[in-house]
Amino acid sequence: MMIFWWFLALLLGSVEIYRAHECDVFTYLDLYHAIIGTSLYVKLLLYTRANLTCGQELSHHNLSAQPQFNLTKPTTFVVHGYRPTGAPPNWLNNIIEQLLARGDMNVLVVDWNRGAANINYLKVVTYSRDTADNLTAFIRNMQENGASLSSIHMIGLSLGAHITGFVGAKFNGKIGRITAVDPAGPQFNGKPPEDRLDPTDAQFVDVVHTDMDAFGFRKPLGHIDFYANGGADQPGCPLTILSGSGYFKCDHQRSVLLYLGSLNRTCNIRAFPCTSYTDFLDGLCMDCDQFKPAGCPVFGYDIIEWKDSLVPLQQTKAFFTTNKQTPYCKTSYWVDIVTWNHDTRWGYITIKLHNGSEVTEATINHKASSFKKYSETRLLAQFEKDLQKVHKISIKFSRVNAFKPKYKLRVLRIRLTHLERKDRPLCRYDILLEDNREVTFRSIPCEESNF
Structure with missing residues (x-):
């Protein structure tokens, strides 16, 4: 009889351990889904140092249902962009790992792949507004449960950058920080501030441009806008269409690789405030006395250390060049x-x-x-x-x-x-x-x- 109760306790314990280790994953779709189109569904996946590799889906309404979501800690949202093939972003695990290596925080992956996976880009653009509304409601719930807007950092990639801007505008720019990684250009270039990301959307907005002549946005959008290699053609990327799909996406994707390099501190990339890329290459913009004692701004995650100097300047353009591959710094x-x-x-x-x-x-x-x-x-x-x-x-x-x-x-x-x-x-x-x-x-x- 004792053996029976021992076996039952062991079995029940095993079930609880199994449940505790069940992981929620990013929505996997394929080209078929993108061709037939997908309807929007926003899933929030929580990662912390306690569940670094095992995402937990959060309830949009009952925040206490996931005890690992600690609202006293900073929260970083990661918002992906357009997914024309439906596949999950290949950089996702890397950015989660690197963010949590930098600090004890909540990392929330905003999975809106059902919506972003659609060959009809114009439809996806309309879903970006709806995604922003969904996130806005969630953050309001966070506020009501004691979270501070100043402790929120939103990282938006491509179309996701404008989503973070729409969210920030709903909170009158009180969100702590928005980082835009090569914000999308099509359907946003030439639009007024209320229809795209702009510096008033957060207390601090930093932007990197790598493909402004194709998929990226051309003009400044933040308190500081970094233009890597001038913001257009990136070294090592294909120069002709004969290279296949890499010709279309390499420049745009380079922004993510550069940002990941800043997170893992592969090397510090110094950027130089300047009016144009030509003047930068001519060596006319190497004086950073206005940023003493920190010196010229460092691109990427650590640019927040220059916030107090940059915000009063309203908008600053900064330039740097890179190598063809990692380590990118010169x-x-x-x-x-x-x-x-x-x-x-x-x-x-x-x-x-x-x-x-x-x-x-x-x-x-x-x-x-x-x-x-x-x-x-x-x-x-x-x-x-x-x-x-x-x-x-x-x-x-x-x-x-x-x-x-x-x-x-x-x-x-x-x-x-x-x-x-x-x-x-x-x-x-x-x-x-x-x-x-x-x-x-x-x-x-x-x-x-x-x-």
């Missing part, structure tokens, strides 16, 4: 060159830094640079990686017109200065650069008089 140097050719020379400069077996390269070719006799030409060089100790430097000069006679660039002095580290600049004197031929020399700290 390292910036000033390159100051003084020449002594009698005639002005026009051309492009390529520089390599060597450290034992490591080499990193920067090509300054967005436009031809002019070199005048005894005048200092300042260039911005952005290297693929940061070498802590530079042993040798290689430099190559290429003229603008390959059909014209070759000529030489006589360099009186070249000086390289790391933009972030306080290293002593590296100098070299009296170099003769023949057209399209690389010259390598040992790096030497500049003399005190050359600072």
Whole structure:
């Protein structure tokens, strides 16, 4: 008899453990569903440090039904965008994991795949308003149960970015933060603020643009708008339609990869406030004295540390360049060159830094640079990686017109200065650069008089 009761208790305990470990998952659909169309249904999946890999669907009305939903903790909503194939976002698990690694919070994945999965994009746009209304009602319920609007962070991707804006507007901009990851452009470009995301939708709105010439939004939408590689074509993405679907989605999806890199601190990407990408590449926007002592803003999750400086400025555009793949961050140097050719020379400069077996390269070719006799030409060089100790430097000069006679660039002095580290600049004197031929020399700290 005792064995029977022991077995029954064990069985019941096993059932409870099984129930406790049942997970709710993101809605999986396929192209068939997108073709026939889907009706909107919004599902909220809760993840915390206690259930990092096991989502729990929340009741929209009875918040106490899920005890792991702690309203005294910050809450981050993750809102996906248009899903033309119905498949779940491949970045979802990564962003959940990285957010919870950053802080003890509630992560709510807003699963509106039933609605977002539809080949009729215009229909999905109308569902975005309904999704926002659904979230607004849920957040009001959170408020009534003691949650603070200031502790809410909404991360919206593509069409999801405008959904977060619609929600924020309903609360008169009192939500703590909205992050827009390449907000959708089609059906939103040219629309007034009430029909899209804008800076008044939250206490702080940060935006990244990577595909503004296709699926993304062109103009600034936040307190700070980051334009990666100018905001359009991303390095490493296909350049022709012959590459297949990657040609259409690579630039747009790069925004997510960049944001994930900021979350996991793969590297810090410094951005430089500027009026245009061209001025940034020309090195005209490297002064960040207005942001002292923090310095130039860091792209991504940690930009919140610059909130107090950025909000009074209302809208700031900031630019940075990246590598083709992770780690995406580049390292910036000033390159100051003084020449002594009698005639002005026009051309492009390529520089390599060597450290034992490591080499990193920067090509300054967005436009031809002019070199005048005894005048200092300042260039911005952005290297693929940061070498802590530079042993040798290689430099190559290429003229603008390959059909014209070759000529030489006589360099009186070249000086390289790391933009972030306080290293002593590296100098070299009296170099003769023949057209399209690389010259390598040992790096030497500049003399005190050359600072």
